[in-house]
Amino acid sequence: MLENFRKRSDYNMDWPESFDFETDETCQTIFRPFIEEQLEELKAYDSKRPDDITYIFHEHTGRVATDMENTCLYMGLSDKVTKNMYWAILPHDIGKKELPVEIWDTIEKPNDELRTKRRTHTLIGAELVEKRFKNVDHPFKTLMIDIMLHHHEQIDGNGTLSILAKELSKPARLSAIVDAYDGWHIWRPHYEDRDISIPGVLKRMREKKGSTFFDMALAEPFFNMKLKEHNQSGVRTH
Ligand SMILES: [Fe+2]
Ligand SMILES: [Fe+2]
Numbered sequence: 001m002l003e004n005f006r007k008r009s010d011y012n013m014d015w016p017e018s019f020d021f022e023t024d025e026t027c028q029t030i031f032r033p034f035i036e037e038q039l040e041e042l043k044a045y046d047s048k049r050p051d052d053i054t055y056i057f058h059e060h061t062g063r064v065a066t067d068m069e070n071t072c073l074y075m076g077l078s079d080k081v082t083k084n085m086y087w088a089i090l091p092h093d094i095g096k097k098e099l100p101v102e103i104w105d106t107i108e109k110p111n112d113e114l115r116t117k118r119r120t121h122t123l124i125g126a127e128l129v130e131k132r133f134k135n136v137d138h139p140f141k142t143l144m145i146d147i148m149l150h151h152h153e154q155i156d157g158n159g160t161l162s163i164l165a166k167e168l169s170k171p172a173r174l175s176a177i178v179d180a181y182d183g184w185h186i187w188r189p190h191y192e193d194r195d196i197s198i199p200g201v202l203k204r205m206r207e208k209k210g211s212t213f214f215d216m217a218l219a220e221p222f223f224n225m226k227l228k229e230h231n232q233s234g235v236r237t238h
Contacts, residue, residue: 002161005126011146013169015077016084018139026138027087034132035087038094045097050105055186057096065090067178067226074225088143089175092151095125109190119160122149143171151175156212165215173215177222180213181205198230 043058072082125148150172153159
């Protein structure tokens with residue numbers, strides 16, 4: 001299945017400049033309704049999960065898209081690229097709802113087998129998009145699939161699909177950063193007393209995982225944006 005998506009030349013390795021989601025007819029009439037429909041389905045899926053969960057998938061996707069938007073603006077990217085990235089990352093976890101609902105909310109830290117099963121949501125989501133739009137050729141589709149497929153990759157090649165850094169686009173690299181942050185900022189039972197404040201998560205990302213997980217050239221502006229947000233909020237969690 002992965003081979004279907006592995007023609008690297010299909011991916012634009014740089015920021016998406018060649019279209020404008022907000023005004024592009026295909027984006028507005030085909031992709032936007034698709035994303036909205038998929039997020040509604042994800043919300044319905046979330047409602048089947050236990051009542052006391054903290055990591056709610058459709059809320060996570062919204063926060064991640066907003067963080068992506070703010071990071072792009074912080075980096076000085078254009079409004080067009082920023083909006084394109086916002087919409088492209090919004091559906092990144094739709095593959096989760098195609099998996100059995102009971103696999104997500106375990107009290108214990110997931111073992112390798114369960115973790116691998118959960119991580120198939122990247123391929124499942126990409127395949128869902130490819131199937132639905134097999135006759136549509138548009139750079140937004142390519143971008144959406146790139147982010148969906150690669151948001152759990154690592155810069156050292158030890159990510160979910162073992163893809164090497166040189167094959168990971170800037171949109172995919174930044175998506176991995178923004179996505180991981182939100183995952184670590186929302187408390188879950190196996191986190192116990194881990195520091196999940198904004199500075200706490202950034203410290204963890206920088207020190208523990210930084211050099212091997214993330215592209216630090218993109219992580220630094222993200223960290224700075226989050227710290228600025230934290231300082232402006234006036235909230236001191238610790
Ligand atoms: Fe994911
Ligand atoms: Fe995610």
